[in-house]
Amino acid sequence: MFDWRWEFVWQILPRLIEATGNTLIAAGAGYCIALVLGLVLALAQRTRHRWVNMAVNEFVEFVRSTPLILQIFFIFYVGPQFGILLSPWASGMIAIGVHYACYLSEVYRGGIDSVPKGQWEAATALNMTTMQKYRRVVIPQAIPASLAGLGNYLVGIFKDTPMLSVIGVAELLHTANAIGSENYRFLEPYTMVGIIFLAISLPAAGLVRMVEGYVRRRMGL
Amino acid sequence: MLDFLVLYWPRLLSGTGITIAQFLAAAVLGVAISLVFGLAKLSSTLIVRGIATTYIEVFRGTSLVVQLYWIFFVLPLFGLTIDNFTAGYIAVGMNIGAYGAELVRGGILSVPKGQWEAAVAVNMSGFQRMRRIILPQALVNMLPPWGNLMIELLKGTALVSLISVGDLMFQARQINASTFLSAQVFGAALIIYYILARFMLTPCMRWLERVMARKLGRA
Amino acid sequence: MQDLSALPHELTGNTVPMISFKSVRKAYGDLVVINDLDLDIQVGETVSIIGPSGSGKTTVLRMLMTLEDVNGGVIYVDGKPLTHMVKNGKLVPANERHLRKQRVNIGMCFQHFNLFPHMTAIENCMEGPVQVLGLSKSEARERSEELLELVGMIDKKDQHPARLSGGQQQRVAIARALAMRPKVMLFDEVTSALDPEVIGEVTNVIRNLVAEHNLTMLLVTHQMGFARDISDRVCFFFGGKIEEQGSPDQLFGNPQRERTRQFLSAVREAI
Secondary structure (H helix, E strand, O other), X not given: OOOOOHHHHHHHHHHHHHHHHHHHHHHHHHHHHHHHHHHHHHHHOOOOOHXXXXXHHHHXXXXXXXXXXXXXXXXXXXXXXXXXXXXXXXXXXXXXXXHHHHHHHHHHHHHHHOOOHHHHXXXXXXXXXXXXXXXXXXXXXXXXXXXXXHHHHHHHHHHHHHHHHHHOOOOHHHHHXXXXXXXXXXXXXXXXXHHHHHHHHHHHHHHHHHHXXXXXXXXXX | OHHHHHHHHHHHHHHHHHHHHHHHHHHHHXXXXXXXHHHHHOOOOHHHHHHHHHHHHHHHHOOHHHHHHHHHHHHHHHOOOOOHHHHHHHHHHHHHHHHHHHHHHXXXXXXXXXXXXXXXXOOOOHHHHHXXXXXXXXXXXXXXXXXXXXXXXXXXXXXXXXXXXXXXXXHHHHHHHHHOOHXXXXXXXXXXXXXHHHHHHHHHHHHHHHHHHHHOOOO | OOOOOOOOOOOOOOOOOOEEEEEEEEEEOOEEEEEEEEEEEOOOOEEEEEOOOOOOHHHHHHHHOOOOOOOEEEEEEOOEEOOEEEEOOEEEEOOHHHHHHHHOOEEEEOOOOOOOOOOOHHHHHHHHHHHOOOOOHXXXXXXXXXXXXXXXXXXXXXXXXXXXXXXXXXXXXXHHHHOOOOOEEEEEOOOOXXXXXXXXXXXXXXXXXXXXXXXXXXXXXXXXXXXHHHOOEEEEEEOOEEEEEEOHHHHHHOOOOHHHHHHHHHHXXXX
């Protein structure tokens, strides 16, 4: 039917698997940045300072409605113009981290909003500080409510890491490109990349659902 | 910044035009795929449901970039040579269609069971039921998430620059490569995308939501 | 802003009331909920508030717990202003710091319990003592176990709220509030969300508290028999004001005002 060569697949598989490691590291690191920064953004959107709220809202809206790939280029190329040299890895992690932080801030916000008003009032009746209310009462309940969203965006980040290939991060797609142009064969590398993505993201999506159920049970919700 | 815009606005503008063209073509394809596969996923025939599920999971489980490369570089090996513009909107449309199919499925399931029963009670055929009773209500329910999906689609079109379609992203990269005025060119491109999403696409979707809600007497 | 200069910065004298509302007003937009309320509650007194829904009963408790701010007047707790503080020789609305200092005197139980669902019964009780009062975990545990014993929930101490019935949850909520050792306890319709057959287990706990502890208590309730049994005084609220108040025997046995009579007979008919 078409010219699929298994021996070529076996030959390139080790390189692809090695690159998969990089892809996973990139997704993991970007996600960690997004988790922390997203929470900061979500809390900043809830402060009493109207200007802070508006500025953060506008920023989140801006980042969410512009392409990640453009943001990656922006961070990678604009730094040097002002004398800040960022490695491809660093710019990639910043871009992905900030981009997904804006999505995660909405997830957190939904989670925080899902905590009933009575919980805030009970915390006030126990004379808690605002900090204690968030840390002890609200966030522990908001997180299980946000888990599905948080998990979906982890899979989302993973699937967006191929964009990092454009600034030379040696992840899966970058490696597949390299293999393809070295051997003038694109069928196997690109197909394998697709299969590797499927093999990771499908179980991951299932895992997210399992973890969510487990955490909710664990917390007595 | 101003001299920069004076010098390069024709290229940014033509890029924006291509971006909009890509967006429209991909949107039409995406909506069509969403409807077909969303309905197929609710089919009572196992094989139809299986095909729809496979399609949706494959396109949602892999990256748009990978799909784009595959369609552009691998399909020709099967004898299907397509130009980069077509490959671009096909990839974006097929990808968005997989996500849209889930929205269609969810929207249809959100229509109360009583509506199906009422449609049966007035002796409508299966096709009439779907077209006259269920889909219009499902459409109103799923329009808000479609607004977000359309923004994802617009952002997705930026990836077609990777197969050298001359869209806004592509023009920005070209200008950057020859001038190194990165902040200006990428900044301008970001703002154009933002204007398209926030001040053109979002109001359109809101308008559509209002129109549809009014048609259903919910406004 | 209303002129507060006529109101004292601190209540003094031989018998300073535990709680004192002075000309307190609360409105949501044009809707006046509490209209120029004056109410003193003495140390150790148990006062029930009854009245039709929308009469502002619950708002009285919520203002005392600082869940709602007041639009006029001042509330004093233990002689010191709660809703306001003295600044440059004037009463000004309290800031968060002042509120936190004053709230230590007050505990509250809610209609819908509002237990923290991610904590077990005993963790709910220990939360305030450990986090807010700074007690050691072992001290807090000891105190919480004592209180759970008191409300008859010691055998369920390691259960999460989702595993407890409404009556059980409310009893844990009472223990949680008591664990903060407040001087004043507020009970906001604590039996309204309960199935009829478990109301008794909650009211009995409160009866014991009244009998054995010298707490000042303020209750909003729809259980007229319960209010009659435990209260030193009953206030009938109507339209954001106290329409009539007196000893339980007086108010239930021989109401003076037409509205009180109407309300009481309507309530009796419902039973």
